Amino acid sequence: MKDGPSTTTWRSAVAQVSARLSADIVAVRRHLHANPELSMQEFATTAYLVERVESLGVAVDLTDQRIGLIGDWQSQQTETSLRRIGLRGDIDALPIATTCSEQYASRSEGVMHACGHDAHASMVWGALAILRELDRQSALPWPVAVRAIFQPAEETSEGGPLMIAAGALQGLSGVLALHVDPTLPVGKVAGRAGPFTAACDCFDVEFIGRAGHSARPHLCIDALAAAASWIGEMYARVPRIHDCRDPAVVSVGTIQGGAAANIVAGQTQLSGTIRTFSESARAAIMQEMRNVAEATEKTFGCQVEVTFSAYTPSVHNDPELHRTMFETAQSLSSVEQVETIELPSMGAEDFAFFAQHKPVCMMRLGIAGPLRGAHALHTAAFDIDERALCIGASLLAATAIELCKRT
Numbered sequence: 001m002k003d004g005p006s007t008t009t010w011r012s013a014v015a016q017v018s019a020r021l022s023a024d025i026v027a028v029r030r031h032l033h034a035n036p037e038l039s040m041q042e043f044a045t046t047a048y049l050v051e052r053v054e055s056l057g058v059a060v061d062l063t064d065q066r067i068g069l070i071g072d073w074q075s076q077q078t079e080t081s082l083r084r085i086g087l088r089g090d091i092d093a094l095p096i097a098t099t100c101s102e103q104y105a106s107r108s109e110g111v112m113h114a115c116g117h118d119a120h121a122s123m124v125w126g127a128l129a130i131l132r133e134l135d136r137q138s139a140l141p142w143p144v145a146v147r148a149i150f151q152p153a154e155e156t157s158e159g160g161p162l163m164i165a166a167g168a169l170q171g172l173s174g175v176l177a178l179h180v181d182p183t184l185p186v187g188k189v190a191g192r193a194g195p196f197t198a199a200c201d202c203f204d205v206e207f208i209g210r211a212g213h214s215a216r217p218h219l220c221i222d223a224l225a226a227a228a229s230w231i232g233e234m235y236a237r238v239p240r241i242h243d244c245r246d247p248a249v250v251s252v253g254t255i256q257g258g259a260a261a262n263i264v265a266g267q268t269q270l271s272g273t274i275r276t277f278s279e280s281a282r283a284a285i286m287q288e289m290r291n292v293a294e295a296t297e298k299t300f301g302c303q304v305e306v307t308f309s310a311y312t313p314s315v316h317n318d319p320e321l322h323r324t325m326f327e328t329a330q331s332l333s334s335v336e337q338v339e340t341i342e343l344p345s346m347g348a349e350d351f352a353f354f355a356q357h358k359p360v361c362m363m364r365l366g367i368a369g370p371l372r373g374a375h376a377l378h379t380a381a382f383d384i385d386e387r388a389l390c391i392g393a394s395l396l397a398a399t400a401i402e403l404c405k406r407t
Helices: 007-020 022-034 043-054 117-136 159-165 223-240 279-300 319-331 387-405
Strands: 060-062 069-074 084-090 145-151 172-185 188-191 194-197 199-208 248-257 267-276 303-312 315-317 337-340 360-368
Touching: 007 022, 007 117, 007 387, 022 043, 022 117, 022 387, 043 060, 043 069, 043 117, 043 145, 069 117, 084 117, 084 387, 117 145, 117 172, 117 387, 145 159, 172 188, 172 319, 172 387, 188 319, 199 223, 199 279, 223 248, 223 267, 223 279, 248 279, 267 279, 279 303, 315 319, 315 360, 319 337, 319 360, 319 387, 360 387
Parallel strands: 084 145, 084 172, 172 360, 188 337
Antiparallel strands: 060 069, 069 145, 188 360, 194 315, 199 267, 199 303, 248 267
16 A cells, blocks of 8 residues: 655644634534433434534434434545544433533533533544545545444443444444543543443342331331441442452442431432442452342341442453554644553443444543633533644544554
């Protein structure tokens, strides 16, 4: 294969095209931010993205549910044997009421893009637009083929399996993604090979006792007390049942029980998450939850039922994809610093479902600027410094170009 423009030339062209497309990329992000939709409800979001992708001359395929889409693009000189690289952006929002006062603030009451999925999707669209324009200018150094994947329901871990079932990964050599990071300034990118995010299991525990008057607890079976004991015992046991060098976190997030201040609770429910990196830690914690449940039944005389649901695996970044993406970030003029993440995140990411089938790489993109972008993910004040959008779109496009060279 004969190379086209030199490395310096095509990288400069990526920067120039990205700058010219900046307003369009920002416009996509602002539309998505103003019109958020919850997981498995992204019908209008999908319709809008279909329109925007088709405006680039790219044909799209929708899922049977009509939420989520893919669009295949290839340069004019693409060879049939060329590897195709996936670019994934999630599109769902969260049930959080925004405090944003900008013109692009959410118009949907109690719903907002508080995790940056609007940015992720707009950067994938931007990468498509950059590649298309480079091809039009004959500025691509060699044939390039990509697939844009706009995925619903990341927050509920339903979207990854849905897109896989719809064929989103068929024929791909690997998949790239970015996640915005409010702890990093605009211009900084961070990543690590290997474990990137933890696996997550959701659990529910139900305690069934016998209600009664709070003046006579000896005649009752206190389900609330049993639940409190179970929580305390599990928090104490976790560090003792597996190697502490293998990270694991158990957190109880909800508890409901009792009907009135003067009634001993006859029933209590709680729910939470288990976050692990190894299957051994996951299995040990699940078994210990059952063991503590049995002990609680004997101690309090109640019934305890533990159930597990909504498993999301761990994201493991492919070393070769990570190396290419990391080095590409270092070579871009818009990226001021690239750093290695020392430890993986205990957060979960349903990009992990893609990682079970294809080599993947996800990196973190700085979004914090002097005016906005520093508020934490999943909070009402979350927003981004929009200068990050062109950086992310350029990184996705340039990494795809580099990976297509390695045929």
